[in-house]
Amino acid sequence: MFNKILFPTDFSDVSEKALQFVLQLKGAGTKEVVVLHVVDERDLQHFQSSMVATYLDYGEVERRWIADAEEKCDAIKTQLEAAGFKVKVRVEKGIPFSRILKVEEEEDVASVVIGSHGKTGLTEMLLGSVSEKVIRKSKRPVLVVR
Numbered sequence: 001m002f003n004k005i006l007f008p009t010d011f012s013d014v015s016e017k018a019l020q021f022v023l024q025l026k027g028a029g030t031k032e033v034v035v036l037h038v039v040d041e042r043d044l045q046h047f048q049s050s051m052v053a054t055y056l057d058y059g060e061v062e063r064r065w066i067a068d069a070e071e072k073c074d075a076i077k078t079q080l081e082a083a084g085f086k087v088k089v090r091v092e093k094g095i096p097f098s099r100i101l102k103v104e105e106e107e108d109v110a111s112v113v114i115g116s117h118g119k120t121g122l123t124e125m126l127l128g129s130v131s132e133k134v135i136r137k138s139k140r141p142v143l144v145v146r
Contacts, residue, residue: 002141004032006109008100008134011037011072014115018145019076022113023083032086034107035076037069038096066091097133104140112142 007022009015022033044062073089080087088107092099104112114131135142 001028002030002110004034004107004109005030006034006036006100006104006107006112006140007076008036008038008096008103008112008114008130009073009076010096010115010130011069012115012117014117014145018113018115019079021143021145022080025113026083026085030085032088033080034088034090034103034109035073035080036090036092036100036103037073038099039065039069039091039093040096041093042095044093062093066093096130097137100130100134101137104138109140111140112138114142114144116144116146 002025005022005025007018009019022030039062044058044065069091070089073091077087077089090103092103094102100112100114112134114134116131131142131144135144
């Protein structure tokens with residue numbers, strides 16, 4: 001039914017719960033998982049604008065954020081491969097909900113499994129803004145894990 005799924009993650013506790021759900025989908029016939037992390041370009045821009053009169057190299061900060069995300073995604077990949085999934089990792093820069101929807105199309109996934117809210121979950125009472133936008137605009141079924 002859901003041969004190939006997209007698992008967007010921000011490495012939050014709720015994303016970890018969603019990963020546990022993804023692992024359970026192996027028994028339901030899921031064969032492949034695309035793990036996606038989006039480095040929010042707005043966070044990078046905010047960081048860059050706050051660096052006035054500092055000696056930090058913006059490009060180096062961006063590279064570190066991406067390298068850190070790749071390392072965390074590789075750990076998720078190892079866990080999923082150990083469970084028998086074929087895994088593809090994508091770390092991208094952009095606006096999270098729009099990149100998720102773009103990757104959903106590019107990878108032709110059957111479903112998206114996403115946490116109900118991420119690291120900024122306190123600002124949204126029921127659903128995080130990213131998961132809400134993905135639910136509203138996705139062309140595929142979206143499984144939301146609380």
